Amino acid sequence: MDVLLTSIQGDDNLQSMIVGTVMRKIKSRTWKKQRYFRLQEDCMTIWYKSKKTGNTHSTFSVSDVEAVREGHQSEVLLSIADEFPPDRCFTLVFRGRRGNLDLVADSADEAQSWIKGMRKLIENLENMGDSEKLDQWIGDWFKKADKNNDGRMNFQEVRVLLKMMNVEMNEHHAHRLFMMADKSQTGSLEDDEFVLFYKMLTQREDVLRVFQEYSGDGQKLSLSDLEEFLREEQLEDVDVVQQLAMELIERYEPSDTAKTLKAMSIDGFLIYLMSPVGSVFRPRQQNLYQDMNQPLCHYFISSSHNTYLMEDQLRGPSSVEGYIRALKRGCRCVEVDCWDGTNGEPIVYHGHTFTSKILFKDVVSTLGKYAFKVSEYPVILSMENHCSVEQQRVMAHHLNTILGDKLLKSTLDRKIPISFPSPEELKGKILLKGKKIGGLEDSLSGLMEPEDTLTGEVSDEDEAAEIDEDNLHSNSLRRRAKKSKQRLSKELSDCVVYCKSVHFSSFKHSRMHSKFYEISSFTESKARKLLREAGAEFVLHNARQLTRVYPSGLRTDSSNFNPQEMWNTGTQIVALNFQTAGLEMDLNDGLFSQNGGCGYVLKPEYMRRLDKRFDPEVPQNRDGYQPLSFCIQVISAQQLPKVNIKESSVVDPFVRVEIHGVPLDQAKQETRYIDNNGFNPVWYDTLRFTIHAPELALVRFVVEDYDKASRNDFVGQYTLPFSCIQQGYRHIHLLSRDGTSIHPASLFVHLRVTKLV
Template structure:
């Protein structure tokens, strides 16, 4: 492959000019004197050109890694020269390495297969492998078979299906917020492609905001803003077309319903006609489920989430929480006790103390095919704070409680007794978390704390690919992005097991040590013409869930970095060898993030990243594939031999230590929220204008939000190190 790439003219030999171009393609810059020396050493016939065999020698020479060569030499220290010269002897040495260092028991057949795959078909010559043992060892370690995450977990296969047989609420489910939007929450376009992109990224819960449209056809858009509108039938048709292309596991359609009853009937008719009633999971009259079905049992099924009619009017649900949300993290101010509220059927409903109990009407036709009902969030949260789960509203296994992002971030719900109450609730029913309305720029919150207490549907803005979304994608990379990941054992404790844990949550604390050894095929930053050759360095950090067995802990990100290697993206070797140490109080939800950056003049540009849960990591010398800033793998497939990545050494040691517990009232996120939310007040007032919202008013709203964002950034700058440039991919 590389020979054909280098020998562009096909004359079966390489000139110095062709070698220079090949090195440029490798993202490698070598001083002229060093290259001259390397060329002369491999040019056996001294004709100033390289044939295929001479080219192989040059490539192997360029691939040298002093650290790994030292390690591979140490494997044969205890063997005789005669033993080391036989293939069986080398296999035995590698078996010992994988057992003692990598903590894997591999038989000779499996190990031979791994080496064959790593070296390609040329490994059929076992003598060649013995002659290039150091090169073989490097190839074996810098290969997806040696990935930091067990490779079988990265694919959706029959073996992974064994983990998909538990009830639906025992899984984290990849979820999107306002899926239809392509940009911000005020003026961006609503597009059908946004649904396609989310589904192709493995999303298994898409949101559809439904409003009355012309000619009896409901529309989808962010109500009372200048976002464009989509026809509801077009959205459903697009969802049907792409629903099961990337995953055959159930797809949840989260309906935020603001329509009148006649248009809700039209929605029900569209859903049945387009999706097919046989493909929609719903409960027939009198049918009761004591336990939710598993994802496998619901393969290729659509689950409609929304308001349902219960047996009595008092139990009729309302599922318009996101449009009614408060910007204040506490309670509604007194002067807002009387305000105009938009009636779901259109028009204005005077909302005063006298009609607080008035509920919107729900179409029976739509209710009949709705499987996931709603639960009143205020009552659920109160039962957690009071520590009385018996006082919580009755919830069916398929019911879902929707909560704003800041509810579970409050420290008082992360204290051990209340955190346990939340976890027990999330075992029985579904919980959905959604962004605050103040995130008009479609920014995202960090999902880890919400997974930490067991929330299944942590909805993010998929159009904003920044750190929170990368963390989300990292979790759901497991299973080939099928969209379902089983909760860790500590989030599935029975009441009896939870009681036995006493004052502990049963979390697994570990000490994680990360040594970044070398890079592999690191490319130039995407769309950056100014950077000719990469100067890479690596940042390592852990993003914490905020939980420990003793209560909420310090979530400050500890960012550590390697030295910079100049002019080498092909095989840079980092010299800092003592390793980066992190104390992870919740290894099942804490996330390791490795970011590759390149220095360029006075700034730094991010190239790619790797992210994974600490509990998913394997010990020893491991390869981590890099993902571009857009969340996609930097290679066509994981088994591509030129897949960009890093070689790292990981050590994971169980410990009784815990991160420092913090006051529940002094978290940085709380400081930022208290400063920013008042500045966002203007947005709520403008949006309450409703149908009379004009472009001018929207501009005022955007200006108010810009001021708030500047305030937020100023405060964050005071509590966090400055950010560096990142280039999207």
């Protein structure tokens, strides 16, 4: 059961971590406190406490740590760089939106012990199979409940533990299983016996029912039984079904005897159904599968708003960590708000607010380092420029010297282009989006007049203007919105190639006068107005030009608008506050979870053509319209996490399936709720939808804890593109509010898509 314990033997770093180390926890230049850190014997938990606070201590799981950064790689550690050398400093980066932990060891050797030890533990976890992960998860619960640390639990202790694990069950049944698991006949379970007990407890009647329906003898699935199941239920390709059946037995069947018989046991069948191959998301579409040679404007692009902010837009901290997190999530368009700073160095923060400030050059360095770690495809740097000409020149200098060849400084062939290059052609390039003096043609032909090089609006968005547009009328705001035009430096202008920011007049004006490389930005309310007035025109505009839509200035809490209605118009750059969890970011994560998570998703064919009209309000008017029926039987859920901290409470779960797409497709339906069972609730409830524009639809599965007296509590969710769904019996592996895995929580469903006549 202790899967990771073998890691300790012979590893000096882990041995040292188990003994423990006193290190400084750093929160700011002035907040530096000593804490005693040590790795627990389970090799899964880090325990730490202050020497002064007596018994008070905290813990975190190694599985919560995503990465370890060495040296001064955070603003906090940079701020104390003069006090502590980099070889004693490191940062633990947590998954989701949890703040990082900055630490300083007493020596470089102690720092290396923790850096190497943590990396080894993270690597071990990543290499664990699902079965080992489950054993580890059960073991974690056992240790949590084993209050006296004697490695044994009697039946009463086990009952308390089951409650903690979200299990409300028949006491007689639980006791019978307890006695069967107590192989040593001591009246208590040791850790391995508890794993056996848990596995008996979690036998899947729902899966057994499916297994027996297709099994010839009720004991196993022969090769032909499995082929029939894959063909009839899973709708796998008939031509490869025989080969696939053999591969599944080879890969997932734990019994050598069954393998020899070319058969699959119930255990192998369950392991297959729980695996990525058996999940709701078609594995092929999780890889890079789309044509990446289309013009840039033919793709939806994962995009962030106010990327430097970690919290709200009035007082929250600014940090380069915002850029690192967004880029590591596959974001391909980040935003930077630049203002004049002291000592001639431009700064980044949310203007006219109390958000903290960071240096522009640090943002550019971070971009250079992290831009292409997750995806090779181009990154757009959307710049809000409020700087003087002098500091604009400094910005241009930093962009050129820090980014070097990564910064796109000219068209790819140095000729005047007639359309966008593709993501494939722009691999490894950073494109600056901002104001530009004259056109691309002028700068390429060298015809620009020196006198003309320092005029025009510098900033694309203006916070005051956008608030004014959202109906908050105020003379002072309007006065600030109409401030005099600033000057633009030629050096910064020259860094803008394919993304020249321009003011939008009308779709007709753009059709007649705009160049393909001119991009307009709209607040969400302006975009909605255009969608209502001329949806089909909006789609056509986006078939030839880039558009960016960003949240209203009234969203001071960094909340988000629903991106789906903007994707319905073909808008490529739908900028969201990545730091804010919720439905909107679930949809963004869902859309961009396909195509290798590269941050680019090809728009449907009917949204890319200039000779066709698609109106999202009337999807049935397009060529090739074929509505689909989508039927979901929600069968069961497994090991849902507790949402209420009271030990006595157990979840009353229900499942909601939401369809997000064109207005005609927007729908949601729910199962009934199950009393007191977050452990293995069973529904067998069927939900039905009609999908009119399947290429644009996203499906979101949500589990909530029913509460008749107050708002339902969120338990977990999973969102994916409708076009990526695998049919048949599938597991949906649930994610937390932050989008991180909550293994082993899952839903078991049956899905069927059919054409409507």
